[in-house]
Amino acid sequence: MSPLVKFSPEVQAARRTGRPIAALESTIITHGMPYPQNVATARRVEAQVREAGGTPATIAVLEGEILIGLSDAQLEQLAQAPAVMKLSRADLALCVAARRTGSTTVAATMICARRAGIEVFATGGVGGVHRGAELSFDVSADLRELAETPVTVVAAGAKAILDLPKTLEVLETLGVPVIAFGQDEFPAFWSRSSGLRAPLRLDSAAEIAAAHLQRGRLGLSGGQLVANPIPPAAEIPREVITPVIEQALAEAAQRQVAAKAVTPFLLQRIFELTQGRSLEANIALVLNNARLATAIAAEIVRQRNAD
Ligand code: PSU
Ligand code: MN
Numbered sequence: 001m002s003p004l005v006k007f008s009p010e011v012q013a014a015r016r017t018g019r020p021i022a023a024l025e026s027t028i029i030t031h032g033m034p035y036p037q038n039v040a041t042a043r044r045v046e047a048q049v050r051e052a053g054g055t056p057a058t059i060a061v062l063e064g065e066i067l068i069g070l071s072d073a074q075l076e077q078l079a080q081a082p083a084v085m086k087l088s089r090a091d092l093a094l095c096v097a098a099r100r101t102g103s104t105t106v107a108a109t110m111i112c113a114r115r116a117g118i119e120v121f122a123t124g125g126v127g128g129v130h131r132g133a134e135l136s137f138d139v140s141a142d143l144r145e146l147a148e149t150p151v152t153v154v155a156a157g158a159k160a161i162l163d164l165p166k167t168l169e170v171l172e173t174l175g176v177p178v179i180a181f182g183q184d185e186f187p188a189f190w191s192r193s194s195g196l197r198a199p200l201r202l203d204s205a206a207e208i209a210a211a212h213l214q215r216g217r218l219g220l221s222g223g224q225l226v227a228n229p230i231p232p233a234a235e236i237p238r239e240v241i242t243p244v245i246e247q248a249l250a251e252a253a254q255r256q257v258a259a260k261a262v263t264p265f266l267l268q269r270i271f272e273l274t275q276g277r278s279l280e281a282n283i284a285l286v287l288n289n290a291r292l293a294t295a296i297a298a299e300i301v302r303q304r305n306a307d
Contacts, residue, residue: 005116008069014055015117018305020297022049022290023068023113023121023151026060026103029075030084031264032124033279034271039079041283043072045122045290054294059112061087064099068116078103086260088141106153107145110223119212119300120152122293124286125189126225128158128167130262131249138262139170147174147222152212154293156285157187157194157227160238161245161266164194172199177224179208181292187229190236190281198227205292209299228292234284236277244273 007015014021024045029038042058049056057069060078067074078084078101085095085102092111095102104112106126113121127140146153158167168186171178180186180198188194202208208226215224229235248269257265270278 005066005068005112007116008057008067008071010055011057011069018301020054020294020301021057021118021120022054022293022297023109023116023118024049024056024058024290025106025109025121025123026058026078027086027105028124028286029079030081030103031086032267033282034268035079037279037283039075041286042075042079044283045286048287048290049122049294052291052294054297056290057113057116057118059104059109059116061085061092061095061100061102061104063101064096066096066112066115068112068118086264089145090141106142106155107140110145110149110151110153113151114149119150120154120293120297122154122286122289124155124282124289125157125159126153126155127263128162128164129170131161131163133163133166136258138259143167143170143174143176146171146176146225149223150215150221151223152208152226152296153223154226154228154289154296156189156230156289158189159263159267160188160190160194160241161249161263161270164188164196168196168199171225174222176222177211179211179224179226181208181226181228183229187227188238189285190230190241190278191238192229192232192235193238195238205295205299206303208296209303212296212300213303226292226296228285228289230281230285231288234281236274236281241270241274241278244270244278247273
């Protein structure tokens, strides 16, 4: 029997010595950003985790193997590979069994991180309830995963292409703590502000780690969503991004883009319509999330050792 997951030498060393590890997803590489910015960003995000004193574990499935930590060559291979599967909970096992290659969304990354014993994960924005979901039923499997799998996920809120009030309602129904970091408002990915108050707020990595550990002691299933606002210098104000989002959404509807293609289509159109500014913001917010995720992972290690 081959092992369920395969660790890179760097991640394996961190596990042995009990150093903090931050998981990173790979759908953002294959479906969220164009080449070559995708692989350049992935490298910068990994470097950011190391700089913050942690070990990055980018997760993907290459030819049927669940990899926890990719080599530079594997990152490059994934970033350029044609027809990579976008893996969520529904697709992960099939991809492994058929020995195919796929990138992991937030949902699939959480599942793999948990298998690998990694408790904190940084991404850009989680999936959520799409606008018009009352007709399309398009609700990301990321939300259900947050209710099920005990991993703390650091995101810049949910992408503003979604219906954010409905996304917050579903998270509440599912019992997922949504914790805004350092502000009262729920951030909206490219913008710091959404006009919506986050259900919970914490101001330090230590407090987020303590809440994470307490969930474990209480035996609660599911993770925490930490909504970390984009740094002020990198944000696209809400008034600027809103009409762009509206246009991208109208085009998606007109072309009947559906299912897994919706989020990648919208991100690509918004990239084009903002002449790349949305990508700059996306890169800045992922780096910012990697920093916070590493600080939380380090605090979890510290608090557990102090017990
Ligand atoms: N964050 C980004 N870019 C992305 C994503 C997140 O900055 O491309 C991906 C994540 O992998 C997330 C997925 O899980 O989009 C959501 O896809 P869907 O809406 O189809 O569930
Ligand atoms: Mn969907």
